[in-house]
Amino acid sequence: MKDYLDAELRATLAATDGVPDDFEPMLEKPNDPSHGDLATNAALQLARHLRKAPRQIAEELVEALDLDPARIAEVSVAGPGFINFRFAEEFLADALAELLEASRSFGRTADAQGRALVEYVSANPTGPLTVGHGRNAVLGDTIANLLDWAGYDVTREYYFNDAGRQMRVLAESVKARCEALLNPDGPTKTLTVGEGETVEVPASFPEDGYQGQYIVDIARALVDEHGEAAAELSLDACQQAAQETIFAMIERTLERLDVEMDAFFNERSLYDEGKIEATLSKLRDEGTVYDADGATWFKTTAFGKEADTVLVKSTGEPTYRLPDIAYHVDKFERGFDVMIDVFGADHIATYPDILSALDVLGFEKDRVDVVIYQFVTLVRGGEPVKMSTRMANYVTLDELIDEVTADVARFFFLMRSANTHLEFDLDLAKEASDKNPVFYLQYAHARICSVLRKAEEVGFTADAAPDLGLLTHDAEVALIKTLRRFPAEIRKAAQARAPHYVPQYLREVAVAFTTFYDQCRIIGQDEALASARLALARATRIVLANGLTVLGISAPDRM
């Protein structure tokens, strides 16, 4: 419908004297439903060019428009010069029929084409996933779902590095714990953790070691397996054991959130295949890399940064930035049309360098989109839950899921825009009541299922082809109008890489449905009307279920 109006409007404008060729009319859904279903401010925008009063331009445009009355029932000029359009009821009945026909695929479009890569989670296997990783995982997974629904062929990828300093410290932490388990009376030392907190650790434990209980568990498994020999294990063996155990933990956690990756990309493969060197030498060829003080630098000052950035340390070891660049080059070489990175706010300074490098190397950096999300604060009893940067007193993602369920965790991570600091109210999240927004949506779905069951119980058989034109009650019309927007909402969320539009829209659907439910009885009406209303209820269930599917949240049949 929007496309139809847009085309008609453009055609009329093109035939109007004085309208610039490149003029783009805007069509929007007005905030106030009494203003109609779609509106354009074209007359206001043209006022300056045409040197005429906006209202007069609007009147003339309306006069010139020749619209199909089966689709647009009413056109009016209002306010300072807005043109408002109202849909015809026949059109709405058709739209509803289409929705029912599309069913589980309603909302899927083929607007977008090509292959998309979404990179997310990307936590190194040094410990259990935290709440922050949870936000990352759920955002990435949902963006991937949205792109899938928008028509892309989507790959979900997890990038990790098992070679760097972090992993070395991990191995040392495990080894120290092995030694201590075999020799419980061995020497110890005291480490200061965070603000004044101290912890007693084995003397061989690294200063910045990982202190979680899971390290001790891994060590114990090694001791059980190797006995006394566990103390003599190489760091490589310790790392191997730790990495396997931790990756298994991570994958289990992701599975609980219904997050499934298509691929795990190991940074190491970039070294093995010579891609790090190749990328560096190409950058060097472009003259954006130089050597100084024994290190290799990237001229980020040429891209507006204050200082240049080290790519290879004087030790000969690259910083993480170089593999990051090489990784993105690899993504381009694999032929993705769209690449999305989901990063925490603490990475905000790194991606401009990656984009600059891609630009230098001749890649279209616009094909890369970086979604930055802000940190999560857990709130309990009105107070923020303290989380030290040390893993020792971090709330893990598993603990969060244990406490609030995966559905609720996903919804809370998705209901706010990524770019805002998320306050996660644990008390509200756990509450199984009307205060909890996720239950509101699920309840609406369960309620529809209940009505459909009830209809069956009382032996009501709906018409195979109900007369949808009977749905003329205000609540019915409003509901149909809300439902038919679903594909556009999905498209909007996919384009903006903004999952939070979806929960907001679904709430509108649930509100429109409960209003309808409240005002229009279904069972007990005459058969034709009951059939039509049952069809409308089924259509609502489809939209809620499809929307919740995109969000990765269950749609229960009963509650």
Next chain:
RNA sequence: GCCCACGUAGCUCAGUAGGAUAGAGCAGCCGCCUCCUAAGCGGCAGGUCGCAGGUUCGAUUCCUGCCGUGGGUACCA
């Protein structure tokens, strides 16, 4: 210091390719279950859209400065 976000109702947050009286949830107040799920519905109240300038017919939205919060400013990731 510099860079990047953010600052909207008591609280948590939407909204802004500049547009018609700034929205929602929660909290507060008032109503509503002989009837398909009251985990619900209707209504009331609540705002100098951080502050000050600028651009514009029109600014919560764009620009500048200031204030506040968070993040980044390592040859750590």
